[in-house]
Amino acid sequence: MKFADLHLHTQFSDGTFTPEELVLYAQKHGLACIALTDHDTVEGCARAGAAAAAVKMEFIPGAELTAEHADTEVHILGYFLDTHNAVLLEKLARFQADRQNRIHEMCAALNKHGIPLKAEAVFALANCKSPGRPHVARAMVKEKLIGNLDEAFERFLKKGRPAWVPKTKMSALESVQLIHQAGGLAVMAHPGLNRTDEIIPDLVAAGLDGIECFHTKHSTVMAERYLEIAEKHNLLVTGGSDCHGFSKKAPLIGTVRLPYEHVERMKSFLQARATASK
Ligand code: AMP
Ligand code: FE
Numbered sequence: 697m698k699f700a701d702l703h704l705h706t707q708f709s710d711g712t713f714t715p716e717e718l719v720l721y722a723q724k725h726g727l728a729c730i731a732l733t734d735h736d737t738v739e740g741c742a743r744a745g746a747a748a749a750a751v752k753m754e755f756i757p758g759a760e761l762t763a764e765h766a767d768t769e770v771h772i773l774g775y776f777l778d779t780h781n782a783v784l785l786e787k788l789a790r791f792q793a794d795r796q797n798r799i800h801e802m803c804a805a806l807n808k809h810g811i812p813l814k815a816e817a818v819f820a821l822a823n824c825k826s827p828g829r830p831h832v833a834r835a836m837v838k839e840k841l842i843g844n845l846d847e848a849f850e851r852f853l854k855k856g857r858p859a860w861v862p863k864t865k866m867s868a869l870e871s872v873q874l875i876h877q878a879g880g881l882a883v884m885a886h887p888g889l890n891r892t893d894e895i896i897p898d899l900v901a902a903g904l905d906g907i908e909c910f911h912t913k914h915s916t917v918m919a920e921r922y923l924e925i926a927e928k929h930n931l932l933v934t935g936g937s938d939c940h941g942f943s944k945k946a947p948l949i950g951t952v953r954l955p956y957e958h959v960e961r962m963k964s965f966l967q968a969r970a971t972a973s974k
């Protein structure tokens with residue numbers, strides 16, 4: 697049996713692995729195929745693709761787009777993206793600039809609450825265009841301003857806490873279109889995490905292609921529920937570990953193993969779409 701992991705992060709967003717390390721870990725876990733889905737960026741895809749090719753592993757270029765629908769944050773995964781697509785890159789650059797501004801805002805809020813963290817320290821640690829709250833938390837720990845990452849989120853960074861700053865998000869409908877115009881498949885990420893099942897029909901109407909049924913934080917019952925929803929709406933089924941490297945505990949890669957037949961279905965679906973549009 698061949699297996700895939702279609703939800704992975706690197707240092708190009710908030711993971712700790714380089715693209716090369718990610719491929720090494722994937723190899724260690726015997727995965728036949730991986731997709732890189734960094735938050736709001738496709739920058740790591742070239743290196744991950746090259747590293748995967750060197751060990752004859754299949755690689756799918758992807759991204760995890762931050763979007764919203766009906767006032768709830770929803771993450772939309774894009775797969776088989778053309779990572780040179782100008783419209784996609786232009787849009788991502790704007791979201792990256794907003795993420796960088798947000799770091800300044802979060803640091804200013806922390807400063808007001810007695811945590812003297814400088815934005816420069818976060819940027820130095822993040823060393824990427826798509827920084828986020830995990831980088832702020834890690835910088836706080838590194839500068840010995842807080843005990844650990846969880847405490848940073850609990851006391852300051854999670855929604856409703858003093859240094860929480862909302863992110864600029866595109867609408868979920870727009871993210872689906874953006875992915876489609878870049879040649880990709882649009883998949884709703886970890887629906888069980890956000891508890892936003894009621895928005896699924898709207899996303900399907902907007903052209904959603906698939907749903908992430910298997911995810912580290914989905915129980916078996918949840919996975920079954922989303923498999924049923926996928927069948928009902930005729931959606932592709934995906935899954936992945938959402939591994940962020942060593943950012944929390946042991947790397948999650950290898951904990952979710954998607955049977956490869958789902959990747960085959962994704963490819964057939966894309967091919968059928970390409971044929972239909974000719
Ligand atoms: P951001 O995109 O900047 O809002 O950060 C969201 C990221 O922070 C998620 O993708 C997770 O990697 C991480 N995250 C969210 N909540 C927590 C938490 N309570 N503890 C640790 N990491 C978290
Ligand atoms: Fe993340």
Ligand code: FE
Pocket residue numbers: 760771885886
């Ligand atoms: Fe996510």
Ligand code: ZN
Pocket residue numbers: 703705733760938
């Ligand atoms: Zn993710």
